[in-house]
Amino acid sequence: MxxxxxxxxxxxxxxxxxxxxxxxxxxxxxxxxxxxxxxxxxxxxxxxxxxxxxxxxxxxxxxxxxxxxxxxxxxxxxGLPGEFPFLNGAYKEMYLEPLQETGSYAKNGHGKNGHGKNGETAVAKLQETEEPTRLFSGMGLPDDTNKRFHYLGAHQRSKRLSTAFDGPTLYGIDSDADGVFGKIGEGGVAVDTVEDMERLYAGFDMGAPSFSASMTISGPAPIIMAMYIAAAKRRFGDSVVPKLRGTIQADIFKEVQAQNETIFPVEASLRFLGDMMEWTTRNMPRWYPVSISGYHIGEAGSTPVQQAAYTLSNGFAYAEMMANCGMSADEFGPRLSFFLDCGLDVEYIALTRVSRRIWAIGMRDAFGAGARAQMFKVHTQTSGRSLIAAEFRNNLTRTAAELMLAYMNGTNSCHSNSADEPFTTPSEEWIRLSAHGQAILLDESGIFKHTMNMLSGSPGMKAVERAVEAAILEEFREIERLGGVLAAVENRYQRSQIQNAAHRYEQQIYDGTRPIIALNKYRDGAEEMPEVELVRTSRAKQQLQVDRLKKFKKKNAAKAGKALDKLAAVAETNENCFPALLEAAEVCSLGQISGRLQEVVGRFRPMV
Amino acid sequence: MAAPIRILTAVPICDGHDSAINTINLEFIRHGIEVVYLGYHRYAEDIVRAAIQEDVRAIGISSYNGGHVEFFAEVVRQLKKRGANDIKVFGGGGGTITHDDQRVMQKRGVDKIFFAGTSLTDMTQWVRDRYGKVPKRSGGKTPEMRLARKLTEIEDSYANGKRPKKKKIENRKSKIENTKVIGFTGPGGAGKTTLIDELILRLLHREPKARIAILSHDPSVVGEGALLGDRATMINSQDDRVFMRSMATRGQAGGLSPATEDCLRLLAQSGFDYVIIETVGTGQEAMPFQNKLVDQTVLVMNPDYGARLQLQKIVMLDLADIVVVNKSDLDRAKTAMSEIERRLEGSGREQKLISTVAKRHRDRGVDELCDLLGREPEKKKK
Structure with a gap:
């Protein structure tokens, strides 16, 4: 078992x-x-x-x-909010405004200090001293993203930077590789070397308590992590390492199940991730080495139950992996955090509540975890897939309803999508509206700020909880029958379930059993799609990235060869290869490292 | 009945967004289209090579991660360069492709861009209307393209109920001396495609000049489409020295298509060092390879075949030259190996039994299998 x-x-x-x-x-x-x-x-x-x-x-x-x-x-x-099994919330109090009688009417950060580029607002704990806003960016070359980070963070005391990477980086490919030129700096920032990493966070005090970095990358996560540490050491010395704060996505299961940004075979990926998690957990006490993500599973078309079931089971599989590395549940448990999708299906009334309960029971009773390691801490994003281009202003209503569901479930932080996302990178106007949607719900309306449990536990919600929990356990049983998460993944069980659900969803739209307003119901035929200005990376910039990389490779050619040989030798053994990766990250490019590791462990074979 | 439309679909390099294309593929198939699916994260070069070898009418690209203007144009440019500009390119990118982009892309030769909100039905109808008419096509500028188009001719003749003009094929020597033809068969899920892809990696490395053809099969019913998806999981066979053709069985039982024999004969005459033919995963009640073109047959088994008694029903165990038990990392593999060994003793022939884990990088079992697939030394000389 x-x-x-x-x-x-x-x-x-x-x-x-x-x-x-x-x-x-x-x-x-x-x-x-x-x-x-x-x-x-x-x-x-x-x-x-x-x-x-x-x-x-x-x-x-x-x-x-x-x-x-x-x-x-x-x-x-x-359980009461903040008490096992945490159905009603991970914390005793969330979203509440301070008691009027006690102390000043000083408001929490959100809504006052402006919002991040994409309106991400976190409101986990009242006593939080830093702004809950994460500043999300990733565009062009590292210098461009860096400039953006400084612009977004200009008026913030704390700098919480969230980074999106471009396609070649996500696939561990160098910018100078054949056939990827047009992809450089598109949809995220291009990072090839430790020097790029230095440029990306230049001007920020990476070891400061007010600084934290989040990196949205999984396939080559250990290599990118090593480059991040190497960059920090170059600028602030070795002593900065234990001070580094932030998170890296590093969720390989969901990549194989849904998002497809995988570069090594699954088992090898897990080994490299395990090495990284072990090393960072022991050496970087303020780092979260994995963000277990259901969002991409949901966006790839899964049902809500599938999303929760696969995300939770992936989480338990990582926990098992870390336990196998010899770490205790109390050591790694508090380092695990989750990321879920919230759409409009009825399951979302209680999906996160039920997930929190299952996680807590599983961690306590199957892993022997203490209270801190039982808590399911989750960031929610409203569903991008639920938004449509036709009469796109309706998307404001969709997102508002999803936000309401997310907060009813006690999410620790939330990101609301922009109404114009179905056809463009979000523009300032719609970002502002989406961010304000959260502020209206939490600050302006009285729904969440006066009373915990305001909307928890209605008879209908209880009915959904019971049905959802039973369905999640049934999914678990099927995965277990197939031999556990890894075996199910290799049998492409989750993938095929998600694909079937996605196809069923499309059919339901087509036959009308799933009404989508202005698409298959109340459609007036008039299309309105404003032409928008896009952020694209110029050819000159793409060329600059290639030139810089070539220069780096030439300069480090001799050292790179040795570092890669050493890395490959360690990778052949069962030893933790993260230390060798840290050395290689100083002198090798992302593509050199991933290429060399692929020689040892092979390449990922895509599943259809 | 008219031959089905064949198209190729893919997602560009550095892009893993395959949810849309998976749904679109299913819709195409339901409407009688044969879809060669190349998968996600694919280079323009690999898409163009595959489109030419598969001789599809059009390439459908689903892009999401940006860089589409360059990528689509690159596909069109490489098609032209290889003399295959009669293969059309269409695609979409949800909201990421703007109307301005579309204008630029169409100017550079892209046939059509679908925008967000297009219904699957409209898209399928457009593809059927646009690519359904059999176009007048050139015979092909390169040897590779000529071969691909001849294969289409053969396949389409059968679909139209006519046998192709046999003389064209039979007038030539039945086979070129030093081409080795290897047939792979076995139940679905045994890992044939992965195994073949791993063998290709080794053959290309062992024989730096060898050229290899692969003829792979997926099931389909007469008049319906098919998902020809083997290429999507093959990472080592995207190579200029590999010519691969995916065929739908078009209603024929036994794991091969009505046109297979003629197609195989043509491939065997086309100067490849190896020709590999892979059947659909089927019950192994008979030898699928009837003609004498196949030099060596490999039966790929999964250790989970059920009770020992099942083995008695597998006629291929008597007929195959090599029996491979793949996935031998599974618990049941040891038992399977010994049960099959006993079963083979009864055949009275000299058969090889090999255990492999094809998904494992540098698997020794696959190395061993590859050694058995060497060509006879005397045949190596030209």
Whole structure:
């Protein structure tokens, strides 16, 4: 049995445990009394706040129950916000404005300090001192992106930079390779060498507590990670390493299942990732070495249940991998974070809630994790796939509904898409509207700022929770039958499930069983698609990137050969190859390293 | 009945967005189109080579990661350079291709760009209308293209219910002396395609001048389309020394197409060092290769064939020259090897049994298999 099998057992067992305890609460007087006392105490400690209209409201809403069995069902089955199994939230309080009675009416960052380039607003914890905004960019050459980072961060105390890479970088290919010229700097920034990495973050204090970097890359993640560390060391010395803060996506399972940016065979990819995770967990205590992503699975066309099931099972597979490296669940657990898609299907009413619960039970009971490692911390993005080009202004409404669902689920941070995304890179006007959508929901409306659990636990939501949890467990069982996550991946189980779902979705649009307004319902035929200005990388810039790379290669030719030989030799063994990768990153290009490693472990064979 | 339209679809280099193309492929197939799917992250050069070898009417490119103006133009340019400008190029990129881009792309020779919001039905209809008429085409400027077009002629004759003019083929020697023809068969999911691709890697390396042809098959029903997807998973066979042709069975049972025999004969006469033919994954109740062109037959098995008794039903175990148990990293592989070994003892022939893990880089079993596929030394001299 793989660890996933144990997770299935753990959830089933826990659900039975809840039922048993409900029964015990009703039959054992002493236990019943304990629960009633605890319930009273919880209620007594709830503070009361006041809405701007003067209405008094509790900071935490609880179901109106006074019978021990129901209290047991609630406290054990759902848990209070911030308590196991975390159905109602990873933290005790989220999104709430400070109590009016206590202290000033100082607002949290969002909505006041402006938003990132793509309107990403995080609002996890009230006590957060830095702005919750991540500044997302990735365009042209490293200098261009760097300039953009400085522009976006000009008025922020903290610099939280999120980086998108261009196609060649995502595939571990050098900019001077044949056939990729037109792709240089398109859709993200081109990074070939440690020097590019230095240019990318020039002018930022990479070791400062107020600086953090997020890198959206998976296939060559260990190489890019090594270049990032090498760049930081060049500028700030070796002592900077333990201070580095940030995250790298590094989710190879979802690449193979959905996003297809994979360069090594799966097992070799996992080995390199494992090496990186082990090294960073031990040497960079403030780094998150993987972002387990369901977003791309959802966008590739999966159903919501598939998205949650594959993302969670991938997460458990990484946990198993790290446990196999000899790390304890409490060591690696808090380093795992998630990224989910939120669309308009009914499952999204409770998808993240259920995911949080399954993760907590699995981590506690199958991995022996403590409280901090049980928490499912998640960033949500509204669904890009749900947006359409026809009468695109409707996308504002779609995104607003999705935002509402995301916050109802207690997401730790959220990104709202721009209405113009179906046909262009988002423009300033629509980015602003999408970011303001979040501010209106959280700051302006009273829905989320006065009371925790404001929209948690309606009978309908409970019905969705039960159905979704059962369906996720059924997916787990199928994966387990196939031999676990890796075996299922190699059988292309997840891929084919996602593709079938995507095709069914298209058919439903075609036969009308899935109404899409202005597409297959209430369509008036008038097309409006504003012509937009695009950000493209000029040929001159692309040539500059190639020239710089060639110069770097010439300068380092002798050293590069030696470093690559050493790396290849370590890769042939079972040793952790991240230290050798760190050395190679000083003098070799991305393509040189990935090419040499491919000689040792082979290339990824695409699945259809 | 008219021959099905054959088109090739692909996603450009450094782009893994295959969700749209997968859905579009299925829609094309449902409407009778045979789709040679090359997969994602493909170089323009590989797309053009494949389109010429497969002799498709058009190439459909689904792009998302940018750089489309250059990429589409590069495909058109390379088609022209190779004298194949009668192969058309169309495609789309959701919202990433603007109307301005489209104008530039069409000026550079792209046939059509579909924008976001086009229905699958409209797209399929357009493709059928535009590429459905059998065009008057040149016989081909290069030997490779001429060969590809002759193969199309043969395939289409069968689809039209006529046998091709046999004389053209039979007048020549039945086979060129030093061409070795190897047939691969075995159940679906045994890993034939991966195994062949790994062998190609080794053959190209071992014989730096060798040229190899591959004839691969995927199932289809008469009058319907087919997904010809073997190329999408082959990473070593995208090479100028490899000529690959994907065929749909067009309703014929047994894992081959009605046109296979003639096509194979033509390939065997075309000066390749190796010709590899791969059947559809089927039940192994009979020898699929009836003609004498095949020098060596390889049966590729999956260790999970079920109960031992199943082996008695596999006639190919008596007929194959080499039996390969692939995926021998699976738990059942050891048992499978010994059961099959016992089974082969009954055949009374000298057969080789090899265990491989084709997906493993530098697998020793595949090396061993490759050694068995060498040509006879005396035949090596021209």
């Amino acid at each position: 793989s660890k996933l099998g144990r997770v299935i057992e753990a959830v089933e067992k826990y659900n039975q445990h809840v039922l048993d305890e409900v029964k015990r609460a009703r039959t054992e007087k002493r236990f019943g009394k304990q629960l009633l006392d605890r319930w009273d105490e919880i209620k007594r400690n709830i503070k009361v706040g006041r809405a701007p209209t003067g209405l008094e409201l509790p900071r935490l809403a609880l179901p109106e129950i006074d019978e021990p069995g129901e209290i047991a069902r609630y406290l054990l089955g759902d």
